[in-house]
Amino acid sequence: MTRRSGWAALAPTVLWLLALVAAPLVLMLAYSFAAHIAPDSPLPQGFTLEHYARLADPIYLRIFVRSILQAGLATFLCLLLGYPLAYYIARSPLQRRGRLLLLVIIPFWTNFLVRTYALMALLRAQGVINSILMAAKMIDEPLPLLYNEASVQVGLVYTLLPLLILPLYANLEKLDQRLLNAAQDLGASPFATFWNVTWPLSRPGVLVGCMMVFISAFGMYLVPDLMGGARSVMVGNLIQNQFLQARNWPFGAAVALVLAAVALVVALLVQRAGRLDGGEVQR
Amino acid sequence: MRGRRNWLGAYAALVFGFLYLPVFILVVLSFNSSRTSAIWKGFTLDWYVRLLHNRLLWEAVQNSLIIATATAVIATTLGTAAALALHRRQVRGRLWVEGLLYLPLVLPDIVLGVGALVLFTALGIQLGLGTMLAAHVGTSISYVVLVLRARLSDMDERLEEAARDLGATPWQTIRHVTLPLLAPGILAAVLLSFTLSLDDFILSFFTAGPGSTTLPLRVYGMMKTGLTPEVNALSTVMLLVTAVATTLFQRLTQNRIF
Amino acid sequence: MHKRVGLAAATVLLAALALSGCSSGSTSMASDLPRPERDPGVDMSRLSGELNVFTWTEYLPQSVITEFEQLYGVRVNYDTYSSNEEMHAKLKAGASGYDIIIPEIYMVKVLQREGLLEQIDHANVPNLKNIDSRFRGLEHDPNNDYSVPYVWGTTGIVVNKEKIDPDQIKSWDDLWNPEFAGKLVVPDDAREMVGIALRTMGYGLNTTDPEALEAAKEKLKALKPNVKAFNSDSPKDLLLGGEVWGGVVWSGEAALVMRESDEFEWIIPPEGVTIWIDHVAIPKDAPHKYTAEVFINFLLDPLVSARISAAYPYGNPNKAAEPYISAEDLANKAINPPAEWLEKAESLDDLGDEMNQIYDKIWTEVKG
Numbered sequence: 002m003t004r005r006s007g008w009a010a011l012a013p014t015v016l017w018l019l020a021l022v023a024a025p026l027v028l029m030l031a032y033s034f035a036a037h038i039a040p041d042s043p044l045p046q047g048f049t050l051e052h053y054a055r056l057a058d059p060i061y062l063r064i065f066v067r068s069i070l071q072a073g074l075a076t077f078l079c080l081l082l083g084y085p086l087a088y089y090i091a092r093s094p095l096q097r098r099g100r101l102l103l104l105v106i107i108p109f110w111t112n113f114l115v116r117t118y119a120l121m122a123l124l125r126a127q128g129v130i131n132s133i134l135m136a137a138k139m140i141d142e143p144l145p146l147l148y149n150e151a152s153v154q155v156g157l158v159y160t161l162l163p164l165l166i167l168p169l170y171a172n173l174e175k176l177d178q179r180l181l182n183a184a185q186d187l188g189a190s191p192f193a194t195f196w197n198v199t200w201p202l203s204r205p206g207v208l209v210g211c212m213m214v215f216i217s218a219f220g221m222y223l224v225p226d227l228m229g230g231a232r233s234v235m236v237g238n239l240i241q242n243q244f245l246q247a248r249n250w251p252f253g254a255a256v257a258l259v260l261a262a263v264a265l266v267v268a269l270l271v272q273r274a275g276r277l278d279g280g281e282v283q284r
Numbered sequence: 285m286r287g288r289r290n291w292l293g294a295y296a297a298l299v300f301g302f303l304y305l306p307v308f309i310l311v312v313l314s315f316n317s318s319r320t321s322a323i324w325k326g327f328t329l330d331w332y333v334r335l336l337h338n339r340l341l342w343e344a345v346q347n348s349l350i351i352a353t354a355t356a357v358i359a360t361t362l363g364t365a366a367a368l369a370l371h372r373r374q375v376r377g378r379l380w381v382e383g384l385l386y387l388p389l390v391l392p393d394i395v396l397g398v399g400a401l402v403l404f405t406a407l408g409i410q411l412g413l414g415t416m417l418a419a420h421v422g423t424s425i426s427y428v429v430l431v432l433r434a435r436l437s438d439m440d441e442r443l444e445e446a447a448r449d450l451g452a453t454p455w456q457t458i459r460h461v462t463l464p465l466l467a468p469g470i471l472a473a474v475l476l477s478f479t480l481s482l483d484d485f486i487l488s489f490f491t492a493g494p495g496s497t498t499l500p501l502r503v504y505g506m507m508k509t510g511l512t513p514e515v516n517a518l519s520t521v522m523l524l525v526t527a528v529a530t531t532l533f534q535r536l537t538q539n540r541i542f
Numbered sequence: 543m544h545k546r547v548g549l550a551a552a553t554v555l556l557a558a559l560a561l562s563g564c565s566s567g568s569t570s571m572a573s574d575l576p577r578p579e580r581d582p583g584v585d586m587s588r589l590s591g592e593l594n595v596f597t598w599t600e601y602l603p604q605s606v607i608t609e610f611e612q613l614y615g616v617r618v619n620y621d622t623y624s625s626n627e628e629m630h631a632k633l634k635a636g637a638s639g640y641d642i643i644i645p646e647i648y649m650v651k652v653l654q655r656e657g658l659l660e661q662i663d664h665a666n667v668p669n670l671k672n673i674d675s676r677f678r679g680l681e682h683d684p685n686n687d688y689s690v691p692y693v694w695g696t697t698g699i700v701v702n703k704e705k706i707d708p709d710q711i712k713s714w715d716d717l718w719n720p721e722f723a724g725k726l727v728v729p730d731d732a733r734e735m736v737g738i739a740l741r742t743m744g745y746g747l748n749t750t751d752p753e754a755l756e757a758a759k760e761k762l763k764a765l766k767p768n769v770k771a772f773n774s775d776s777p778k779d780l781l782l783g784g785e786v787w788g789g790v791v792w793s794g795e796a797a798l799v800m801r802e803s804d805e806f807e808w809i810i811p812p813e814g815v816t817i818w819i820d821h822v823a824i825p826k827d828a829p830h831k832y833t834a835e836v837f838i839n840f841l842l843d844p845l846v847s848a849r850i851s852a853a854y855p856y857g858n859p860n861k862a863a864e865p866y867i868s869a870e871d872l873a874n875k876a877i878n879p880p881a882e883w884l885e886k887a888e889s890l891d892d893l894g895d896e897m898n899q900i901y902d903k904i905w906t907e908v909k910g
Contacts, residue, residue: 339608410638493638494594494596494619494640495592495619495639505599508776509599509622
């Protein structure tokens with residue numbers, strides 16, 4: 002195939018991406034520097050740095066920090082919960098692996114609203130857990146299992162766990178059993194084997210998985226809103242608010258771009274650390 | 285060794301339990317004749333019947349299916365072409381293209397959603413099914429390319445070489461060797477982009493116009509107006525559809541993507 | 543100036559209520575109501591195939607929509623929003639495609655100011671005559687050229703009598719009682735909640751004094767531990783589900799709760815309350831204007847209006863609908879509060895874009 006026909010095949014894709022991913026980002030950049038928007042035309046005008054400067058306000062910094070911490074915690078919990086499961090599946094006999102993986106993918110592909118709703122049905126004051134406990138007379142008042150920080154974490158982990166398990170599994174599956182056998186033959190304890198052989202080799206998968214979970218959690222606001230009673234403002238809330246309530250598009254664009262920048266930085270760091278090339282990034 | 289495996293097995297069971305318990309409860313509750321309480325009051329199919337009569341819901345399903353199908357077809361076509369073009373060929377500006385393809389994979393949904401809103405507003409395009417489709421395709425192509433490139437790199441290149449040695453033109457090679465070998469991957473990509481579009485919320489939220497509500501948006505609306513068991517029934521149905529689609533996807537990719 | 547406007551609206555309503563409490567009403571339920579008939583004055587050939595309605599989440603019952611669809615062969619698309627601001631934002635983004643919106647008076651003023659409303663042709667809305675005279679000639683739109691009253695209500699306090707003794711709530715300040723930690727639900731609405739905080743400190747609802755707003759912000763932060771959830775869409779779920787013991791809710795939500803359970807009581811403290819009248823309006827460049835006007839006329843039909851009230855029990859400004867509203871509803875204090883409760887009622891006023899930004903920042907800080 003000549004270079005030209007190669008480009009012919011690529012052109013539609015590139016054009017579409019330029020139009021719907023690159024152009025919006027550029028437009029948002031323009032908005033984020035806009036001094037004002039004319040009332041009749043929605044196009045940005047003027048130039049100012051005040052919207053970015055506004056982000057330095059402690060109110061907004063706090064929101065970013067809280068979002069990062071929340072996302073970080075969720076990532077850590079997903080890793081804690083998900084690693085052993087990914088390992089178990091990767092080390093299972095070939096036949097069972099398929100079925101086990103299916104069990105992980107199904108929730109992953111189910112609409113997250115449905116899954117969050119399911120969690121709420123479990124945790125509400127009149128939900129299943131409380132109803133059972135009350136009926137068994139173990140408690141007098143329903144337990145506040147919903148609408149707090151803990152329930153937000155539960156919601157996030159519940160939604161994002163498969164996102165960590167899948168790339169991690171892909172990595173662990175490729176682990177050469179012979180390396181592990183060699184370590185054991187040389188007298189290493191199971192823990193030493195894990196720490197010195199398995200863990201380092203699984204690092205690329207861990208990094209990709211954590212990156213995906215972190216970036217998703219960082220921008221997520223619906224699950225925290227539903228599970229947390231909308232008691233906190235996350236970066237996602239802030240963006241949605243600026244666009245759909247406060248109608249401050251320049252500021253909203255600035256926040257969105259900072260969010261995008263953080264996501265890209267995280268991705269780049271992971272790329273560098275895992276030394277993966279673009280074509281083989283595993284999701 | 286067996287001992288550790290048993291522990292791991294037990295642990296795995298627990299995590300699976302965590303993943304499936306809420307979903308299982310939802311399914312059970314969808315047959316529960318009680319409206320609000322979680323206590324079992326008797327079996328009923330009422331909620332499913334009410335679902336059948338919910339016209340707004342069916343419209344949303346229709347919209348979702350239209351957009352998802354169109355997205356799958358367009359994204360897969362464009363993505364397959366792109367994957368083939370990038371595969372082992374000299375492409376000028378490859379790095380830029382790869383970077384562009386990478387963006388939708390790492391940028392949070394809300395950035396893409398808000399970006400689309402800004403784009404359509406600035407261009408004066410009214411929000412509706414068209415804008416939603418454009419946005420969905422824009423983000424799906426990257427996933428299609430991902431799936432196909434993994435599949436392509438697994439493919440035995442000697443088959444293509446053999447075809448060329450036997451005198452086939454590049455186009456003939458693609459038509460008669462590459463594409464057939466790629467078929468499962470293409471189908472998997474179709475499924476993936478279809479499901480991603482069907483499930484999408486944030487992107488749709490920002491690009492929807494009147495009369496173009498999709499299923500997730502309608503579910504969200506239903507959730508906001510108060511918890512009714514109809515949502516349970518709806519969720520169960522969606523779960524079933526997902527389970528079927530997922531199983532199909534797995535058969536086609538044989539777990540080589542995930 | 544703004545304060546006077548607010549008081550004027552409140553006085554109108556006050557007068558309305560003082561006199562409306564006298565009617566007897568029927569005991570019929572919505573399902574007993576006769577179905578409305580097709581209006582012969584409607585030119586069916588001018589009707590479009592679709593109508594795009596954009597309104598609050600729990601505001602327009604499906605049965606009413608279906609009835610309109612069946613009578614006139616129009617397909618109604620129904621989208622929802624959770625606040626006036628959200629609706630405004632969607633409209634401002636341009637060419638939204640919506641035909642019907644239901645803004646509150648202050649938002650009608652904003653939309654008017656920005657030229658975002660169509661003029662309503664009264665010839666197509668003869669049922670306008672059904673609106674109680676006390677809701678006509680209002681200062682924001684004396685001739686109802688751009689807006690038609692839909693429902694009205696207040697934002698008050700509802701409590702579960704079993705958990706919170708209603709006598710404990712004698713003032714808005716009582717919401718801050720530490721006993722209620724994590725037991726309240728309040729709307730996710732900056733203007734309403736800041737308004738309440740301002741009220742406890744003796745300021746008016748539409749204050750723009752920065753010091754007052756700063757104090758209100760700190761006061762709201764102090765309330766936060768008592769708030770289990772912020773919910774403007776369906777707080778009744780949290781109340782009926784036992785998640786919270788009470789809270790600040792729209793009057794219609796409270797009425798719904800009170801219908802389902804005797805355990806709840808509606809309270810409006812004497813310091814005052816926010817009162818609002820929502821109007822139906824047609825956005826500029828609405829694609830199906832004639833159909834929209836027919837729809838508005840339909841909503842004003844007494845039978846339809848009564849059905850709306852039966853489903854979502856807010857105050858109903860439609861005099862002709864009164865005979866069809868149940869006595870129970872007319873006696874419900876959330877729907878028809880006693881006149882003395884509304885003596886100090888205030889309406890929200892449009893404070894301008896800059897103030898809105900300030901309110902937004904306050905709310906972000908309170909919730910953040």
